[in-house]
Amino acid sequence: MNPVMDAWTIDRAMRVAEAELSTTLPRRWAHSRGVARRATCxxxxxxxDASLLKAAATLHDVGYAPRLAATGFHPLDGARFLRDEHRADKRLVRLVANHSFALLEAEERGLQEELATEFPLLDQPLLVDTLVYCDMTTTPDGDRTTAQDRVAEIRSRYGDDSVVGRFIRRAAPEIFASVERVEAALAAQPR
Structure with missing residues (x-):
């Protein structure tokens, strides 16, 4: 068994994310459940590392919970919550902190050095790519979508001149490349 999941089970991740998101942010909770379903594939x-991915997919947006929003930057707030209140595994926390090219958004927010120092990016490109894939191929309501449609939806929702709009425009080529790498890895696997 994966030692990370000995200490931090997928069921625990689901309980924590549900407790933080289901009542206050039900749509965000639907998205998180959809991202977790994608991870199962x-x-x-x-x-x-499949169990680690599923736990990270479930928890990736926990930092949106109103009570956790200390900086207003959900990857950083979520990672700090998981580290400080739950003593979660370091790899899990680092995945949550850096999901979907969060470092680029941190730069837009003036938090790049803080994020990079506190939660360095994992040196496991496929694991990082798979979390991007799960997040960026899931709609806000938890349904499947393409990465192109997801990026367009985010730009439409936030506006191109917002912090998130600027970030997603910069991150789009990296997001699309991550999704392509995961799709290639899936295609190369025996069924």
Whole structure:
């Protein structure tokens, strides 16, 4: 069994995310559940890290919870919550902190050094890519979508001149490349 999941089970991740998001942000909770479902499809690509991905997918947006929004930057707020209140595994916390090219948004917010110092990006490109894939191929309501449609939806929702709009425009090529790498890895796996 994966040692990360010995200490931090997928069920625990689901309970924590549900407690923080289901009542205050039900649409965000629907998205998180959808992202977790997408992670389930990647077991054959990740092997031992599949459980870690599913826990990170479930928790990636927990920092949006109003009571956790200390900086207003959900990857940083969520990672600090998981580290400080739950003593979650370091790899899990770093995945949540850096999901979907968060470092680029941190730069837009003046938090790049803080995020990078406190939660360095994991040196596991496929694991990082799979979380991007799960997040960026899931709609706000938890349904499947393409990365192109997801980026367009985010730009439409936030506006191109907002912090998130500027970030997503910069991150789009990286997001699309991550999704392509995961799709290639899936295609290369025996069924």
């Amino acid at each position: 990647l077991t054959r690509v990740l092997g031992d």
